[in-house]
Amino acid sequence: MSNLGLVAISAPTAPCCPPVTAGALTATDAEVMAGMFKALGDPVRLRLFANVASADDGEACVCDIQDVGVSQPTVSHHLKKLREAGLLTSERRGSWVYYRVAPGVLDAMATMLSPTR
Amino acid sequence: MSNLGLVAISAPTAPCCPPVTAGALTATDAEVMAGMFKALGDPVRLRLFANVASADDGEACVCDIQDVGVSQPTVSHHLKKLREAGLLTSERRGSWVYYRVAPGVLDAMATMLSPTR
DNA sequence: ACCCAGATTCGACATGTGTCTATCTTGACA
DNA sequence: TGTCAAGATAGACACATGTCGAATCTGGGT
Numbered sequence A, B: 001m002s003n004l005g006l007v008a009i010s011a012p013t014a015p016c017c018p019p020v021t022a023g024a025l026t027a028t029d030a031e032v033m034a035g036m037f038k039a040l041g042d043p044v045r046l047r048l049f050a051n052v053a054s055a056d057d058g059e060a061c062v063c064d065i066q067d068v069g070v071s072q073p074t075v076s077h078h079l080k081k082l083r084e085a086g087l088l089t090s091e092r093r094g095s096w097v098y099y100r101v102a103p104g105v106l107d108a109m110a111t112m113l114s115p116t117r
Numbered sequence C: 001a002c003c004c005a006g007a008t009t010c011g012a013c014a015t016g017t018g019t020c021t022a023t024c025t026t027g028a029c030a
Numbered sequence D: 001t002g003t004c005a006a007g008a009t010a011g012a013c014a015c016a017t018g019t020c021g022a023a024t025c026t027g028g029g030t
Helices: A027-039 A043-053 A072-084 A105-112 B027-039 B043-053 B072-084 B105-112
Strands: A059-061 A088-093 A096-101 B059-061 B088-093 B096-101
Touching (some): A027 A105, A027 B027, A027 B043, A043 A072, A043 A096, A043 B027, A072 A088, B027 B105, B043 B059, B043 B072, B043 B096, B072 B088
Antiparallel strands (some): A059 A096, A088 A096, B059 B096, B088 B096
8 A cells, every 4th residue: 555666676586575564464475475484384394494594505415404303205295395385495416406595585584574664 | 502501591582493594403492483483374374463463552453453354263263373372462451352462572583584694 | 130242162074284105216336 | 237325206194274153251331
């Protein structure tokens, strides 16, 4: 009801996601945003995500992060969920697959939770 | 493995939650943190939460925020989930029940998503 | 005392989700 | 070409979750 004009310019990576403090959410915005929170709403996925997010070079091989207490297929399943939610990206190099946090994601989610400023 | 001593002093509101960029999470930390994300991981709940978080006086009556596309008992159910997750508090005044964002919650969650800096 | 409106709880039900074992795919290397 | 290891996929299954209608609870008026 208020913002017109300079909207599309600012957010290059994440196409969404106003702060929750900014006002009511549209159904579609809520869907997208909730999808991201939901992806981090499982302990195993959150640990995997943290393992990637805190990796030395910003990326981590699956083999280095899969020690989270579940079987290898389950790890793969959760990593897929995180990919589908747009939180992680993956790249195969040789025998290994490397995951990294999708660009802009941490900022986007932090923005959703930022006070109205 | 590293922090000893001055733990209990610092965090008065949220008893948890290091940044995901800070390193691997313990199973219990992951459980607590994921619980909060999970609570926001449903579109209806996220809309309710946003309605409360953006309310004028920091609080909102259920009757003012329940226009999120589901039945009234379902609204109540989701508000309960948000309460149980520690994200909202509620107080009855007369006929109405008012909800507000639990103190420190937005900061705590934003911290979890903050870059290591 | 009665009733009414706001809000929660209850019971039921369909759908979604996390987990596993087994199998398949992909690339490296002998 | 054959084999091995890293990961992904498939199928199955128990359990959690979102939703509703009906019943219940809680205060305020009349």
